[in-house]
Ligand SMILES: Nc1ncnc2c1ncn2[C@@H]1O[C@H](COP(=O)(O)OP(=O)(O)O)[C@@H](O)[C@H]1O
């Protein structure tokens with residue numbers, strides 16, 4: 517009984533390696549203590565520097581295969597892969613971040629669940645009441661869209677994203693890029709959401725990823741009725757990891 521109690525509070529670390537950043541979390545048992553993001557190969561991550569990850573279990577999932585090579589041979593590191601995810605109908609190349617986020621969202625919000633992850637890529641991933649993957653979609657994330665215009669043209673600058681919904685009809689280049697990307701992305705997302713609710717009237721929708729706050733604020737301005745029914749949670753992937761890990765501690 518005592519061991520069971522101790523187990524519930526054992527510390528462990530979670531690392532999700534995305535295409536732009538490393539997403540870290542520290543847990544005590546089931547409780548998330550803190551979460552933070554760092555740049556790839558970024559200096560100054562105190563936990564890396566302190567070597568804390570060498571002393572307590574670290575669970576790593578990555579959508580960047582080359583990064584796994586570094587982590588997999590370290591002591592105390594366990595790699596999470598697709599075969600461990602208790603979802604039905606997963607296809608062989610499905611991103612582990614998408615699978616974990618759906619698992620975590622289902623565990624915290626219930627099923628059927630649709631996750632919209634505004635990361636490097638923007639992904640939509642749905643699963644039904646039987647925890648069967650319904651499917652989803654992948655398109656370039658907000659930053660990647662901005663970058664691709666700047667890289668693929670002579671005259672378009674790399675512009676920042678506004679914190680509020682910009683005007684639709686732009687009269688300068690910066691605003692025109694902002695409008696084009698934001699209104700098409702939001703229209704697209706809203707269209708997927710409506711299709712999701714047509715198929716699963718009681719289905720939940722959760723927004724996550726580095727652009728979640730921006731996307732949600734645009735959604736609130738443009739489609740307030742839809743926004744009311746959508747949740748935002750930065751930690752879906754960590755809830756998914758917790759679901760898998762807690763049985764192993
Ligand atoms: N400090 C930041 N550094 C990089 N991207 C950021 C930052 N804050 C917000 N973002 C946004 O996060 C998105 C990337 O999301 P993130 O979840 O970090 O990606 P990934 O999981 O693919 O590494 C970008 O489109 C960018 O607009």
Ligand SMILES: CC(C)(COP(=O)(O)O)[C@@H](O)C(=O)NCCC(=O)O
Pocket residue numbers: 534535536579609610611612613614633635636637638639654
């Ligand atoms: C679609 C992704 C690139 C998203 O990664 P992210 O933007 O979170 O870094 C990643 O989930 C991935 O590499 N998926 C494999 C293809 C698939 O899910 O079908």
Ligand SMILES: [K+]
Pocket residue numbers: 534613633634635636725
């Ligand atoms: K992601």
